[in-house]
Amino acid sequence: EPEVTQTPSHQVTQMGQEVILRCVPISNHLYFYWYRQILGQKVEFLVSFYNNEISEKSEIFDDQFSVERPDGSNFTLKIRSTKLEDSAMYFCASTRLAGYYNEQFFGPGTRLTVL
């Protein structure tokens, strides 16, 4: 069964460093998302992406964040200058269509630890 994959599973970085989190969505999916979950808290939407552009972003997704689909398979989230409060689990999700039946399939997550 196709699934969303994410790499790395755990990333440790120093404050101020840039990190890139990678996702491979399900191959025939067209809509891609990033969510994050700070330890012990709820899952929060960051950004959605369709047709090579951001379709929606949250207040969390400020200028330090960017997303890209550099090729036909990868979907990346870049944090330019990490802060301690960026430490969280980051989940990528994808869906084939928007609209009525829109189940988002989640990847296993990348745990980001900022020291």
Next chain:
Amino acid sequence: ELKVEQNPLFLSMQEGKNYTIYCNYSTTSDRLYWYRQDPGKSLESLFVLLSNGAVKQEGRLMASLDTKARLSTLHITAAVHDLSATYFCAVLMEYGNKLVFGAGTILRVKS
């Protein structure tokens, strides 16, 4: 802005007992999802509820949706230890495609 509230936030129950988790949301939507999360793991889709009155069952779990009351329930029947996890409900925004999650219910089933 859409708010999603779950209660209880923590539930400790004995094996064999029944209980219900509630999910209230603040604006119109007829698309609600239930996920299970084990510690340190990803979100496992349990139920997709797409219309008023939808009821779905899988094993000891049953989910329902009342869009008029803006309420979904996740009912646990005869709990077993393996059901211990965190359960999230999530509502799809009526406009746009983002999911708004509740705070989660930590379920501990004691044997």
